[in-house]
Amino acid sequence: MRIKQYLPVVALTLLLSACGGGDPPPTVVPTGPTQAEIDARNDSIAAARAAEAARAAAEREAARREQDRLNREADQARATIEAVVLFDYDESVITSAAERILRQKLPILQNNSSLRLRLEGHADERGSTEYNLALGSRRAEAVRDFLSGFGISGSRFTTTSFGEERPAVNRSDEVAWAQNRRVAFVITGGTISASEDD
């Protein structure tokens, strides 16, 4: 066994000697595998393990990404559902900007028939405290009527009004007032699933 192992070494030595002219033949000392060989082998094993780990990680990553995508879609759907709609001063008419926001809610409401919402109407601080309760109420009803017009059952919504008492922005200027004249959407029942069925 030993001889066999050393044979190529001896042969190589002889060959080199033949070319080298008069140099003395080097001393051939029989040894174990070189460090390089050990390293190479270990590297190989590590590489295989790394490849396996990477494959597993990739699979996990793919699964995670899919879950993320689903979560993101659900979050987006939830955000779309919860997006407030704004109103003009002293008005309960659905503006074109509000209509765009409401139309984005439609497919989610259609695909998640268990979903129940509370529509919370708000007014800005100008105007009477008590009449603003009515104004907020009317805004919430305008939203319900709009969604009902697209076949979403009105029984899936309850409405309530906070009047001017719960501003989104607690300041007294046009920017704050515009943010405060709103209907907010609160999920009171059912879940939003990312899949298309329900």
Added chain:
Amino acid sequence: MLRFSRDGMRMMRGFVFGAIVPLLVTSPLIAQVDSIPGVTLGLLYESEFQPALAVQPFLGSLGGESVASQVEAIIARDLRYSDRFEVMDALPGSLVGDGVDYQLWDQLGAVWLVSGSLERADPGFVLVLELHDVVYGEVHEQGRFQVPSPDDEDFRLAVHIASDAVIEWIYNEPGMAASRIAFSLRTTQGNQDLYLIDSDGENFRRLTNYDDLTMSPSWSPDGKRIAFSSRKTTGLPRIFELDLETSGDKMLDAGRDGDHNTPIYSPNGRDVTFSITGGNRSGIFSYDMERGCCLTHLSGGRWDDISPTYSPDGRRLAFNSNRLGTQYPQIYVMSSTGGEADLVSPYLFGQGGYYTSPDWAPVGDHVAFHGRLTDGQRGRFNILVADVADQGRRLRQLTWEGNNEEPSWAPDGRHLVFVGDRDWGTGLMVVDTATGTYRMLRRGIDVRVPDWSPSLGWAGLR
């Protein structure tokens, strides 16, 4: 005839000696605002004669000495706040003596003189109050009043009752000293609870501790209960009734969805009438508190009716509605059993007039509310009073600066409390509709929807 000549003499005396007698106060703004055809809008303060009234230092005997000056100070300020007199500055007892020197007061220009003495009784004190006719040099009226000791919570109210007696003796009209104002205060978290304050700005105290949205207090006619709306139990606005003696509250179970807001008692104290919005059927409903049942629909439709208020005889209701189809609310009057409603606010299509928060005066056909005449006055409101008998054609504007909202009548049918916002301060303000005099009742940017109690002269004391 004798009465007439006496009054005439007092009047004359007032003009001769009275310090500041407001003559005919005709505002320069009277003709300026006439933007609604057929509606006269003006600050038509009456040329009311204000007689000079003096208060003689009150006497105390048998242990009543210590409270005499306190009682005197409360009564003197009440009479000043009544806005019916020129209340003269107090003079020291050493100057005027113990007895009533009509000649001295006559020379000082007083028409009326109030004197009082306190005697220890068990419990508390007895106040003997005298109203003197200085012109004729005689006692005009006299009364005895039970007054508890000053550390009793009813001490001030008992003294206010005596103040109101003076008003009644002279004018045969109710006063408003013995009354309180309920209102809500907004916290930084956006919640509201109910509070009380006496008509003279004293005794500010918290009434509820629900830490939720609790608002629109409304006194029962006997002054013993307060109705209000709150989200505290169901998360949605419901009507509650608070018993002021037991501090217990109960929810009115109307059995209807929607938001329940703005309660008011009928003058007989039997029904609580309120607004429902956002439910299957919105409008004004009344509920029989005595029987604990029988929700009755009085008005409503595809619009919102809110903030009902009864006429003193209970036969009519004024309320707020946007039933004309525009976004701006108007004031209407209808029978308290429902039916057709008449517009009383000065509506003109397209002008953006906005009128809200009506309150029917305890006497007469006057409905106070706040509003703006045109769209150009966004967010700026003034206190207005419409003569309902004249279908709102005669309209008085009581405020001309800042922002002014949520008026509520005092039991004297003459003063109004409202939420006022001025350069110099914001809070609950009181205006005298006869003279236009203002005073700040309580400062604070967080005050909401006050309701002035009926006279508590007979209900507040146990």
